Each structure stands twice: as C-alpha cells, then as structure tokens.
Amino acid sequence: MLFRGMAAVPVLASLLIMVTSSGFAAHNVRAAENVPIDQVFSTTDSLVTVSDAAADAKECLDGLCWKPQTFAVECRRPKRKLIDAIVRFPSAKPVGIPQNDTVNVEWYAATTPDGKICTAPAMIVVHESGSGMTVGRLVARGLRDRGMHAFMVQLPFYGSRRPRGIDVDDQNFGVVMEQAIADVRRARDAIAVLPGVDSDRIHLQGTSLGGFVAATTAGLDDAFHNVFILLAGGDLPKLVATGQRETAELKVLLEQQGFVGERMLALLNRFEPNRLAHRISEDRLWLFTASFDTTVPPIHADSLAKAAGLASDHHIRMPATHYSGVIFLPIVLDQIAEKSGGRTMVTQ
Template structure:
C-alpha cells in the first residue's frame, strides 16, 4: 500500500477517534492526589532453567511506592499519572514513569468505574499509534493508560543522543515499568481492578509480552504487530528493525554479543507462561518489519489457538486500517476473559 494512502488512513482514523475526544473528563477525584501502591509481582515459580534465568534478569525487589496524579498536558488525555520506575538508570528524568490517562466515560460524559488497559506504544517518537489505541479503547468504555517508555515523552533527556548502547537497558526497564504500571493503575479511583489488561504495538508488543509473562498480573493480553526471535528480527527486519540494528552496530554491538544481549529480553524464552485463553496476537501477513513467521513463532511458544492469532492482510504500516476492528476485538476479548472467571451456571 502506498505511503500516501497509509498517511491518509492514519489521518482519517485519527479524526474518527478524536471526534469523541472533544472535551476532558472531570478527574478532580484523583488530580493533585497521591495514592499508595505496592508491587504485587509474584515469586518466580518456573521449572524451566532457561526461562527462570530470563525471569531473574527481569524481576526486581517488591516495594511500596507512590502513584501521583497530575493535570494532563494539552491534548494528552484527562490526567497524567507518575510513579517511580522499579529499575533505575541514574536519570531522574527517565526514571519517573509517565502515563497518559484517558478516562472511561458514561453517556452523560462523566467518568465511570470500568476495567483498565495499559497501552504500550510503538517505536515512533510521537507515540502516534499508542495514543490512537488509548483513545480508541477509551471509546470502548475502558480506562486506558498510555505509558511513555524510557527515553520517550516526558522521560526523554534533552541533549542526550541515543547511540544504541542503552537500548537493551531501557528495554529491561520498560518491561519492569509496564508490570509495575498494573499495580499503579489498581491503586487509582474509578479503576475496576478486577480486570486490568495490557496492549502493546510493535516495540510495545515485545515489552508487553515480557511484562505479561513475568506472572499472572494482567487479566488479558493483546499484542499487535509483534512476535518472537528478536535477534532474527533485528538482523532481517526492515525499517524500524533495521534502524535498531544500525544503532547497535554503530555502538559496536553485533554478532554473538548482540544475540546474547537480546536474548536477555527474548519473549520466546518465557512466552509459555502467557495464558493462551487470555492472550491475543495480531500480525500482518505482509509485514516486513516483524515478519509473520516471527508472529507464528510467538503464537506457538504461547500455545495460542488459531482464533487467538489474528492474521491481517496488511504490512507493518497499512495495518492501521484494521485498528477499528482490533479495538472492538480487544473489547470483546476482555469480556471473554471475564467470562472465564464466572462460576458455572446451575442446571
């Protein structure tokens, strides 16, 4: 699909989603307040030695922490949620996590109690698709929290150029941030903590899959344009994947060293820990950034049934036209996951 057509599709989709975002919801019950939270990360319980080693490299000591809610930046949701990263890098700017809160609202326009979704954005600096997903899922009646990954948005350090050396450090931090985000969101008013999901797109999909595999913290998982075998994707994927490869090689990270470092965050090592009944994966059949074969590899490792691995006739960019379908599918998936918890009916 031509780039111009994709760009027009993004504009039209943005207008359709933003049309329901003409006014902010009153979150005075939360803005200006600090809420206590505690890490609920479970103890590592894993028989597979390789998976256990991977988990040990991603987990962190559980502590209590504060969740602060501030006024939103213009055009960036209804409120801004901040909390400390569980994995510090020494940067005060980067180590304070930021999430854009798009509040679920009722027919009268007021904020309501509803399930929540942590939205993990793609690699683009504008986080455009992440914000589209957050707004679109909010319009499905869900509280959404688009988390700004390390080095993005409010966490970006001015004057600090990314030469690739910190990529893997930030990825580990991102995984921890997303999992802690679940506990931060659960501490907020209006959030139905009985169901907190995670959704990630592209780069965000890799982060989300690892964060969800740490334990059973998330009630449902939705991965868009994502997959497994990061070493293969970095070496053979085009566009964004190629840029990552170039930055890493420029930093002198290549070959066996690259494979070893990427292996520390490899989703395939721990994907078997995802609940196949509560996990959905969406891939483009013509994707040349995260090829379909890498999606198939992740689906196989997670033991997903065909109905949980959705294949879209699209590439990594034209897949934007499927977002309205994906948004509705996620809403239905959350409802399906909720029904799994329902006791059997008496006959």
C-alpha cells in the first residue's frame, strides 16, 4: 500500500547498484566531527497566515495549515552508518500515536575536507513509498556528496516512526497525508536553526509518493527557495482511479476503508497538488518525468505543470519507466545541485 511500502522490485536493486557505482562519490563513513549531537534548539513555525483569492485554494489551505507554534528541535546520534545525525521535533499535526507524532529527519551533513560540517545550502528530501526509503536515502547521500546538507524526512509510520503492533493500513489515509505535508513544511523551520545550514537557501525535493507530498507542501506558502519534483504530478483522483502498481493497491485500500466513488474523490482532493500549484513560483519549480511511467503516467506531471504555469524548460523528460528512471539519478542530482548552490559530479 502507499503508506505501507511496496515489496522490492527486483530490477530496482540492480539499478541502484549501477547508479551507486557511477556518478556518486564515496563519502567518508565517519560522522562529521562538529554535528551538535544531544543539543536542543528552539524555533517557531514560519508558516504565514495563508490566504488566496481562489475560493478552492483557500478551502484547501484551511484544511492543511495549522496555528504556528514554538517547538523544540533536538539532534541525536544515529544508529545507521552514513547518517550524521537524527533531527527530531514534534509533528505539527499529531494523530495521537506518540512514536509516530515525533518526526525523525536523517541529516546527511555537508563537510569540509577534514570532516567538519560547513555552511552550505540545504535540501529537504521526501522519500518514495518503499518501506526502506531506499531512493530517498540515495538522493540525500548524493546531494550531500554534491556539497549540500540533505535532510530526509521520515514520513508518518516510516522508519523510527512506525510503532510495533499498529497497522498503518488501519489509519485514515487523509489524516496521515495531511500530517506528512505538515511535517515536511515544519522540517524547513527545524533545520533552519541548525549550525551550517544556509537558511536563505533551503530547497525541497520529493520522489514518487514524496513528490506528491512535496508538491502540495510547496503550495502552502513561499517557504522553499527551489522545488524539485521527481516521478510525480497532480490530479490524484484520476491517478488512483486509473493508475497501476502502488496506486492500484491504494485504491483497493481506500475502498476497504469505505472510500468509494465521490467519497474517495473528496478524500484525495483534500491534498490535491493542483489546487495550490499556482502558488509555487514557476521559475523555482522543476519537474522530472519518466516518459514510459505507468505508475504515475506523464499526463499527471503535465497536469501539475499546467496548473503551475510551468515553462517547458523546467519540465525534464527521461526515456524511462517509474523504476528504470533511477539510472538517470546522477544526472538529475547534478542538475538539482547546480540550481541549488551545490556542485556537479557527473563527467560531461
């Protein structure tokens, strides 16, 4: 299911090996020496009081936004190698499950040659639907190797946020999606107070499921400098009605939860990216689409591009499927880094 995470696709594992061995630097596995482990910072939501002349957009914003609050941000030592710290803060939209309602963000820190964190632009990374968050972590490490601080947000009920004995498929999908959007937006303010983060250059990237979350989050307000959407788009009701693989399974799950027909359409419309796409600055939004994608067909990226008024040179099309597109990831990350203040790595 979309929030449970799909079984591994065999071709994906082999493609990830190919990508990792071509176009990615081998990052030093030691943690950065001056990451603020066990330190606590205080910050406040910068979410502005949102409004929109379009009644439909205003209705969408009213359902997704929350009253800004002051909250604590703490850094903890990670259990996994290659991660420099775990950044934790309370969810802006808790669902009543304490373990899930503490957001965990994996920090892949930009460092100097001698292994100390340095001042650099930052990227919030929103992972795909796979339970291992493999592509999200690959993106984060790739951007870290390109001179950027990368922060991968573990979405609700993923990673350390998934409690034992609780089936995510029993949770209300709409509530969980709204929490995911709020968590990603709040992550921007959480990382802005961390040492080494250039708070004037905080960007947003999302892949597949994460791309839909990122696209809607970007429409809340003008919080992110640049936004990069990979293998995602808009028109969620049509996608769930006609899509294959993950989206087909999501449809079955929603029907089992009683969301059928107009009720399903109303649910998906609550966080539909196209309702807010006009609020994203078109010169700071880029889409990366797989031309032969059947999981998220290109028509959905085209739909988001149209809603955002996106110029054609901001919509990059790859001759790939939803899964084989990973072979283009080094080139995509080079383009993202170049536009975001990082450095490129792939030999031209």
